[in-house]
Amino acid sequence: MLHDGFMENRASQLEQALRRAGVRVTRQRAALLRVIAASEDHPDAAELHRRAEAAGAGVSLATVYRTLTTLQTQGVIDKLEFQGEPARWEAADQRHHDHMIDLDTGEVMEFTNDRIERLQAEIAAEMGYDIVHHRLELYVRRRGSPGA
């Protein structure tokens, strides 16, 4: 768990960057930035709204949605769309990774594998394409656990 000072710092760095990009840093956006920086899981819009409200932010759900789109466009956050569930979000500052979803608990884990990344690029190249982005998700169950 990262300490408050660190996240606070992270959030204000981002504010500077946003202002530089000509994006206004409103009370609502600043609050969401902090909620996201403090989140180590993968919350959806409704959950982020709840957390912002819990922090006394006063933000409408519509603004949460608009802000998420804005932050994504600015490259500050990434959107995750797992099997039919509402979209989830994560801070984009981390190194690239893929996701593994435990079907029984809903837990989302992260992993990376350079060889898979390389193979993907090779496959696309062989067919004459460049990869713009990709999505690799493993839907799993604990080894030896009884099927649903």
Added chain:
Amino acid sequence: MLHDGFMENRASQLEQALRRAGVRVTRQRAALLRVIAASEDHPDAAELHRRAEAAGAGVSLATVYRTLTTLQTQGVIDKLEFQGEPARWEAADQRHHDHMIDLDTGEVMEFTNDRIERLQAEIAAEMGYDIVHHRLELYVRRRGSPGA
């Protein structure tokens, strides 16, 4: 392009299997089975409905949705959920493959890579999990084409 006799045959094989599984083969389901067998692309529910109607089937959209769910449960078709677009469907009889989506044309291509499959299984195993299913999608652009 596969000939009609082949697809017709495929479809009636499936009907037998469904009946054996205790699923009633109604006029609507038979029609959809044929439309799906004849589709070499990755149509969504609305498109399948259109094709069924064009074939003179007389099926409601609600039934198309219910039938797709039923056929998926029976393992006859697979559901594809690409970036935010409506779900698409494909016959499940083929060997496993992943998808590559051309961002400029919307074209969906299929590919397989055993090494990637093996690496995925290894990663899950290392973390103590079994893969139930996975999703690998490459969003690509023709090499050398101008960015959007």
Added chain:
DNA sequence: ATAGATGCAAACGGTTTGCAGTGTT
């Protein structure tokens, strides 16, 4: 001062569902 952001409530779009009637087994 002014372009851009917000809140509200209404609309959206794909998908699901309750119910009364129909058709497959």
Added chain:
DNA sequence: AACACTGCAAACCGTTTGCATCTAT
């Protein structure tokens, strides 16, 4: 004959949007 299936229309749910009002720059 029984019970699964269908059509219709209404509901659903996550997300987007029009508009009047506010606010960061």
